[in-house]
Amino acid sequence: MAYESVRGMRDILPEETPAWNAVEARIREIARAFNYREIRPPVVEHTELFSRGIGEATDVVNKEMYTFPDKKGRSLTLRPEATASVVRAYVEHGLFNTEPFQKLYYIGPMFRYEKPQKGRSRQFHQYGVEAIGALDPALDVEVIDLAWTLMESLGIKGLSLRLNSIGCPEDRVRYREALREYFAPRIGKMCPDCQRRYEENPLRILDCKNEICQPHIQGAPGSVDYLCDECRDHFEKVKGYLDQLSLSYRIDPKLVRGLDYYTRTVFELVSVDLGAQDALLGGGRYDGLVEQLGGPATPGVGFAGGMERLILVLRARGLLPESDSGVDLFLVTLGDEAMSAAVELAHALRRRGIKVDLDYRGRALRKQMKYADQIKAQHVLVIGENEVKTGTARLKEMTTGEETGVALKPEEIAAKVKGG
Ligand code: HAM
Numbered sequence: 001m002a003y004e005s006v007r008g009m010r011d012i013l014p015e016e017t018p019a020w021n022a023v024e025a026r027i028r029e030i031a032r033a034f035n036y037r038e039i040r041p042p043v044v045e046h047t048e049l050f051s052r053g054i055g056e057a058t059d060v061v062n063k064e065m066y067t068f069p070d071k072k073g074r075s076l077t078l079r080p081e082a083t084a085s086v087v088r089a090y091v092e093h094g095l096f097n098t099e100p101f102q103k104l105y106y107i108g109p110m111f112r113y114e115k116p117q118k119g120r121s122r123q124f125h126q127y128g129v130e131a132i133g134a135l136d137p138a139l140d141v142e143v144i145d146l147a148w149t150l151m152e153s154l155g156i157k158g159l160s161l162r163l164n165s166i167g168c169p170e171d172r173v174r175y176r177e178a179l180r181e182y183f184a185p186r187i188g189k190m191c192p193d194c195q196r197r198y199e200e201n202p203l204r205i206l207d208c209k210n211e212i213c214q215p216h217i218q219g220a221p222g223s224v225d226y227l228c229d230e231c232r233d234h235f236e237k238v239k240g241y242l243d244q245l246s247l248s249y250r251i252d253p254k255l256v257r258g259l260d261y262y263t264r265t266v267f268e269l270v271s272v273d274l275g276a277q278d279a280l281l282g283g284g285r286y287d288g289l290v291e292q293l294g295g296p297a298t299p300g301v302g303f304a305g306g307m308e309r310l311i312l313v314l315r316a317r318g319l320l321p322e323s324d325s326g327v328d329l330f331l332v333t334l335g336d337e338a339m340s341a342a343v344e345l346a347h348a349l350r351r352r353g354i355k356v357d358l359d360y361r362g363r364a365l366r367k368q369m370k371y372a373d374q375i376k377a378q379h380v381l382v383i384g385e386n387e388v389k390t391g392t393a394r395l396k397e398m399t400t401g402e403e404t405g406v407a408l409k410p411e412e413i414a415a416k417v418k419g420g
Pocket of ligand 1: 080082083122126258301306309
C-alpha cells in the first residue's frame with residue numbers, strides 16, 4: 001500500500017521551511033519586544049480541560065476535537081487551541097504564587113477536525129500570546145498592538161480590526177435572554193445546529209456560517225447594548241487607547257467568537273486577501289477561565305493566529321523568503337585521496353562555523369559544479385590528486401568568478417571564505 005499523510009495534515013516541505021522559520025523568528029522577536037516569554041505546553045491534554053475550558057456547546061468541543069482513550073481508558077484530546085493549556089499550566093505550577101502577572105507566548109501545532117480547505121487544516125499551527133493577571137484595558141490594547149506590530153513588521157497592510165465587548169457573565173445572561181427572545185420566532189427556520197445552540201447557548205448561533213441562517217442572524221441584537229457600567233467603561237477605555245495609538249477598528253456588535261471562555265473585549269484582525277470570513281488572528285479577554293480551571297480568580301487576555309493563513313497572505317504579497325541562504329563553501333572532489341582530504345576539511349571548517357558541503361555520489365566535475373550552483377555555494381574549492389599532493393588549491397568565488405590560491409588548511413580556508 002502507498003502511504004499518505006492523514007487528510008488535513010500535511011508535510012511542511014524543505015522548500016517551505018525557510019519561510020516558516022523566518023516568520024517564527026519574527027514572532028519571537030516581537031513577542032520578546034513586548035516582554036512575553038515562551039511557554040511550550042504538551043500537545044495532548046485531558047479531554048475535560050477543553051470541554052470545561054472552551055465549553056461543551058462550542059463547535060470546537062462539540063464537533064472538532066481529536067479525542068481518544070489511552071491504554072488505561074482515560075479520555076485524551078489533541079489540543080484544539082492553547083489558551084486552556086496555558087491557563088492549566090499557570091494554575092498547575094502555581095505561577096501566581098511567585099508572580100501572578102505572566103506574559104506568555106507560544107507557537108505550535110493544534111488539531112481540529114474541520115473540513116480542510118484553503119487556510120484551514122486539521123493539523124494547523126498557531127502562534128499566540130496570553131497575558132494573565134491584570135484587568136487593565138491598556139493590557140487588552142497591548143495584546144492587540146502586539147498582533148498589529150507583528151503583522152506590520154511582516155509587511156502586511158490592509159489590516160482591519162473587528163472589535164466588540166461581550167461583557168461579564170451577568171451581562172451575558174441578559175444578552176442571552178435577548179437573543180433567545182429574538183430567535184424564538186425564527187429558530188424553526190434555522191439549521192439543526194442552531195436549534196441545538198438555541199437550547200445550549202444562543203450566543204453560538206452568531207458564529208453560524210450556514211447560508212440559511214444568515215438572514216435571521218443579521219437583525220439580532222448586539223452585545224454592547226447589554227453591558228453593565230463597569231464593562232462599558234472598560235470597553236470605552238479600550239477604544240480610547242486604540243484611538244491614542246491610531247489603531248483603527250470597526251465595532252462588530254455580533255462578534256462573539258467561537259469559544260465560551262471570553263468576557264468583555266473580543267477582537268479579530270482580518271486581512272483583505274483572505275476574504276471577509278477568515279480572520280488572520282483572534283482573541284479577547286477570559287477573566288473567568290483561571291478560576292474555572294481551579295486557580296484563584298485571575299483575569300487574562302490573549303490572541304492566537306494561524307501560521308498557515310499568515311503564510312498564505314505573505315506569499316500572496318511576495319513577502320516571504322523562498323529559500324534558505326546557501327552554503328559558504330562546496331568542496332569538489334576528484335578521487336579517493338581528495339575525498340579523504342575533503343572529509344577532514346569539512347569536519348574542521350564546520351566546527352569553525354563555516355557552512356560546508358561536499359559530493360558523496362562520486363559525480364563528475366561538471367555535475368559537482370552544477371550542484372554547487374544549485375545549493376547556492378558562495379565558494380567552490382576543487383580538490384584533485386594534484387591539489388592533495390601540493391597541499392594547495394584554488395578557491396573560486398562563485399558570483400565574481402575570481403580565483404585565489406589557498407593552502408588546504410582549515411584556518412586559511414576559513415579566513416578566505418569569511419573574508420569574501
Ligand atoms: P480561534 O479563533 O479558535 O481562537 O483560533 C485562532 C486562529 O487560529 C484563527 O484566527 C485562525 O487563524 C487559526 N485557525 C483556527 N482554526 C484553524 C484551522 N482549522 N486551520 C488553520 N488555522 C486555523 C483560539 O484558538 C483562541 N485560543 C485564541 C485566544 C488566545 N484567545 C485568547 N487567547
